[in-house]
Amino acid sequence: MTAHAPAATALYDVPGPHARRRHLLYGLAATAVIIGIVAWGVVLLVDTHQFTAAKWAPFEYKGVQELLLRGLANTLRAFGYAAVLSLALGGLLACGRLSEHRPLRWAATLVVEFFRAMPVLVMIFFVFVALKVQPLPALVTGLTLYNGSVLAEVFRTGVNAVDRGQREAAYSLGMYKTQVMTHVLVPQALRAMLPTIISQLVVALKDTSLGFLITYEEFLHAGKLIASNLDYDLPFIPVVMIISPIYIGMCMLLSWLATWAAKRQRRSPKTEAVEVAPAEPVTMMPGTGAHP
Amino acid sequence: MNVLTDNFALYGKGFLGTVELTVYASLLALVLGFLMASFRVAPVGSLRVFGTVWVTVLRNTPLTLLFFAVLLGLPRFGIVLPFQLFAVLALGCYTSAFICEALRSGINTVPTGQGEAARSLGMTFGQTLGAVVLPQAFRSVIPPVGSTLIALAKNSAIAGSFSVTELLGTYKTLNELGYSIVWSFIWIAVGYLIITLSISALFNVLEKRWGVAR
Numbered sequence: 001m002t003a004h005a006p007a008a009t010a011l012y013d014v015p016g017p018h019a020r021r022r023h024l025l026y027g028l029a030a031t032a033v034i035i036g037i038v039a040w041g042v043v044l045l046v047d048t049h050q051f052t053a054a055k056w057a058p059f060e061y062k063g064v065q066e067l068l069l070r071g072l073a074n075t076l077r078a079f080g081y082a083a084v085l086s087l088a089l090g091g092l093l094a095c096g097r098l099s100e101h102r103p104l105r106w107a108a109t110l111v112v113e114f115f116r117a118m119p120v121l122v123m124i125f126f127v128f129v130a131l132k133v134q135p136l137p138a139l140v141t142g143l144t145l146y147n148g149s150v151l152a153e154v155f156r157t158g159v160n161a162v163d164r165g166q167r168e169a170a171y172s173l174g175m176y177k178t179q180v181m182t183h184v185l186v187p188q189a190l191r192a193m194l195p196t197i198i199s200q201l202v203v204a205l206k207d208t209s210l211g212f213l214i215t216y217e218e219f220l221h222a223g224k225l226i227a228s229n230l231d232y233d234l235p236f237i238p239v240v241m242i243i244s245p246i247y248i249g250m251c252m253l254l255s256w257l258a259t260w261a262a263k264r265q266r267r268s269p270k271t272e273a274v275e276v277a278p279a280e281p282v283t284m285m286p287g288t289g290a291h292p
Numbered sequence: 293m294n295v296l297t298d299n300f301a302l303y304g305k306g307f308l309g310t311v312e313l314t315v316y317a318s319l320l321a322l323v324l325g326f327l328m329a330s331f332r333v334a335p336v337g338s339l340r341v342f343g344t345v346w347v348t349v350l351r352n353t354p355l356t357l358l359f360f361a362v363l364l365g366l367p368r369f370g371i372v373l374p375f376q377l378f379a380v381l382a383l384g385c386y387t388s389a390f391i392c393e394a395l396r397s398g399i400n401t402v403p404t405g406q407g408e409a410a411r412s413l414g415m416t417f418g419q420t421l422g423a424v425v426l427p428q429a430f431r432s433v434i435p436p437v438g439s440t441l442i443a444l445a446k447n448s449a450i451a452g453s454f455s456v457t458e459l460l461g462t463y464k465t466l467n468e469l470g471y472s473i474v475w476s477f478i479w480i481a482v483g484y485l486i487i488t489l490s491i492s493a494l495f496n497v498l499e500k501r502w503g504v505a506r
């Protein structure tokens with residue numbers, strides 16, 4: 001998230017004194033415009049009476065605070081279940097896709113490709129409506145199927161990205177396939193793939209908010225309850241102003257962890273046999289793609 | 293099977309709704325993403341900061357929260373638009389952050405020497421950009437932009453829960469009419485597969501025609 005200009009890019013040379021003065025002028029103009037937009041937003045907020053005491057009063061009550069905290073806890077619970085289960089499912093499906101038995105490989109490929117191509121919400125609604133499951137299991141199932149399939153691809157490409165010599169050396173030492181996998185390939189692949197795995201967990205965390213749509217009592221749901229309270233003059237905007245920084249902050253923290261892991265890993269000698277992984281599991285297989 | 297034939301009009305409406313949402317939001321995302329990418333590579337500091345903040349915040353925002361804030365929040369400021377337009381706005385802004393990053397990394401793949409050579413030939417900034425840098429960047433951004441737009445099509449399903457006509461929302465009517473839920477979902481899934489596979493096919497053609505030869 002550095003905002004520094006690179007020393008030289010394909011776009012322009014390192015600016016000289018004249019250009020730098022001009023850029024400063026542009027910068028001032030741009031800053032003025034941006035400040036203008038922000039000020040307009042604030043004026044709009046004040047004009048529509050979003051800062052009146054009545055609208056912020058509910059947040060002083062213990063009951064409301066507990067409601068929000070309970071919502072947050074439910075969000076984190078869904079994320080925890082979904083993260084653990086998707087990692088497990090991803091590992092299982094990756095084993096299937098790397099298997100030497102053709103039927104197993106095909107079955108795993110079919111599952112992975114299908115669930116990556118479906119909107120995660122379709123799966124959640126299917127489990128919720130058609131199988132008549134409670135909201136939490138429905139949400140977790142949908143997230144697990146989707147993220148598990150994406151993670152399976154991450155694991156598989158990770159294992160395949162380990163330098164061929166490692167595998168050959170291990171086999172020539174007389175190791176079995178399982179030993180080669182568990183002792184040589186997977187440890188290196190996992191380290192190299194860690195940033196990508198964490199990025200995928202950010203997706204899972206963001207998607208727990210889909211539980212709102214199937215009336216799972218998560219963070220957004222708690223916000224909706226407070227926002228639709230007539231006693232406090234419908235404090236919708238204050239609710240959004242409180243909920244979004246927390247939600248976005250949590251996701252940013254996890255994203256930042258991924259960036260940190262990537263930086264650390266680039267220096268680590270333990271991953272040098274693995275070709276540096278792409279930041280996102282981007283593929284152009286039919287009907288699939290990274291889920292931003 | 294008769295779920296589809298009996299309700300072809302309903303499915304058609306939902307399908308077209310999803311297609312419309314996808315097309316309009318894609319256009320908005322491409323335009324905004326291009327704008328933000330140009331901000332992020334600009335020599336002007338405040339624009340770079342603005343682009344960076346835009347991308348960082350939107351990439352870490354749950355899309356449901358964005359829909360929640362835009363579709364239910366903007367009307368409180370007296371901005372009353374059709375829900376479909378709000379949905380396009382939310383989807384487009386959200387996806388623009390990912391498009392921006394795809395475009396930016398595409399521009400970064402162009403070697404510095406290309407621009408230097410262009411400038412030393414006396415090309416202006418516009419010529420360098422239009423004739424040298426962007427054509428090369430365009431080739432390498434086709435696959436990531438394709439994946440992002442496929443994800444956009446899938447994400448548009450959220451709009452259905454905010455009273456916008458789209459494919460996933462059709463299950464509700466079918467459910468009330470008493471049709472088999474499993475079959476109605478199977479046809480919804482087929483609809484999404486058609487859309488995502490079409491986008492994928494389109495980008496495969498683009499990639500074949502203009503992509504980087506590997």
